Amino acid sequence: MLGCVEVAFASVQRNLKAHTRLEGRIRQAIVRRFPYVVLFVEYPDYVEVLAVFHTWRDPKQWQGRVGS
Numbered sequence: 876m877l878g879c880v881e882v883a884f885a886s887v888q889r890n891l892k893a894h895t896r897l898e899g900r901i902r903q904a905i906v907r908r909f910p911y912v913v914l915f916v917e918y919p920d921y922v923e924v925l926a927v928f929h930t931w932r933d934p935k936q937w938q939g940r941v942g943s
Contacts, residue, residue, distance in 0.1 A: 879906050879907050879908055879909055879911075880906055880911070880913065880927055882906075882907065883904040883905065883906045883907075883913045884904075884913065884924075886904055887904050887913065887915060887922060888922075891917050891922065894915075897914070900916045900917060901914060901915070901916055901925065902914075902915055902916070902917070903915075906927070910929060910930045910931060911927055911928060911929055911930065912927075912928055912930060913926075913927050913928075914926045914927075914928055
């Protein structure tokens with residue numbers, strides 16, 4: 876599984892805008908072969924990973940990690 880997550884991270888590095896926008900600035904990169912997504916926010920100088928999140932879990936769990 877770790878290799879699949881690393882592939883998702885590499886995809887985010889290559890093209891941030893290719894990933895689905897969820898709400899506001901939050902985007903998701905799908906982890907292949909597993910029911911996980913990488914949730915991230917793009918800033919001018921860096922990318923912040925909010926979570927590697929199991930898609931069956933309640934979205935309120937990752938939404939609580941988003942600051943104002």
